[in-house]
Amino acid sequence: MASKGMTTAAFFVLTALADQPRHGYGILREVEELSDGAVQLRVGTLYGVLDRLTADGMIVLDREEVHDGRLRRYYRLTDEGAQALDAEAERMAAGASAAKQRIAEGRKAPGAAANPTTGPGLAGGLA
């Protein structure tokens, strides 16, 4: 899903922060929603990702709030983070577009999907 340089978790965390600053729990929920439940980050994993994105300059601390004696830190995307997310989204969109085009071409080709196993196997054998 994400390129080699950006993990799926990092991609969704950056996406979660694209519209507004969020705190840890807010990011967890947003990532789960954005991925339709496919990505459910643990707290330990989330903070590993936040550390990495902070070190790479893609996010920064926006503000700190204290609620019921507990610390809540809000993070926001930097310009660099927005650019990296944009580039990753472009790359994924281009990949998805290419896949759709290939599927459409495959459907148009006569008999391509109906008889897929007439050639030799991948290894060139008869099995």
Next chain:
Amino acid sequence: MTTLLETRYRAVLRLLPAYYRQAREEEMVETYLWDLDRDTQDQSRPTLGETASVAALALRSRLAASGAPRRYALLGSTARHFALFAVLLQATAALVDRVLGLTWASTHGSSQWDMFVSAFTDQGPLFGVVEVAEWALPLLWTVGFFALVHDRRRLARTSVLLAALPTLWPFVGPLVSDSVVPSDLWFAVVTALFAWLSALALCAAYHRDAPAAALPVGSPGLVFAAFAVVTGASIVLLPGAPDTAWAPATCFLVGAVGWLVLRSRSADRGPAGGAVALAALGLLLLAVRVAALYPWLGLPLPAVYLGGALGQVAGLTLLVVVLGAVARRDLVRH
């Protein structure tokens, strides 16, 4: 009031190093407890997955890269250097041993070849599979090394874990078959320790946040070839000396001396972890060397073997002392 779940979660967070807890603990507790019903928090515990994620974070923050406090950055650098050098030694030793063995068996008549094949076929299916695994799996050290230096970390981890597996057979074999515990038990123990420390150091230290592996000099292929040539030459030129500790010990002696010479000529002393890692590796190899030699002491041994082994013991001891002194100076300097 603090709930039992919060207390338990804070206990899990104690896995993290103090510097990390100081920076993140309150925030992590807040994130973890956010939407949990306060009335049920005394009945629940952190899930296994949550605990595992904190344990993984603890490992990454202890074997840290740059940006962490000095002692954790040093620990991470040392573990990464140790893993890289140890995997390189085992890769070249395993590959050269098998190439020379195959070459000898295939070029010295049918009796030698039959003897080579019979090691795999004459002891029944279970031992046949074990022999094949013991012969083939250590070749994965080479895969692990090249995967590591090309930053294919998952492949590197899988390869070295599989490569280390045969060292467990001396302990597992007596439990699942009628094979007996080896007489040279200490040698089996230190060999397994060497293999598993190398594999686990690679798995733990080359985590996602760690920098890519880089050799201090040369390209990976060239360094690997040079080590393989040294290994092969040491076996071919002194055919009476080699035992299983001979090749890695020789390579270490040559490699560590080369590292010290390069270092003395370079203005950049490199990361502090290098000398500590080499000293630790040398100490481990010294233990392997002594354990390989010890059972034979008191028996009439060929002078070449005894001289070679004792020479390696002396060389390794000297190098460990020198590397220890260099490491100490580096630690003070950093």
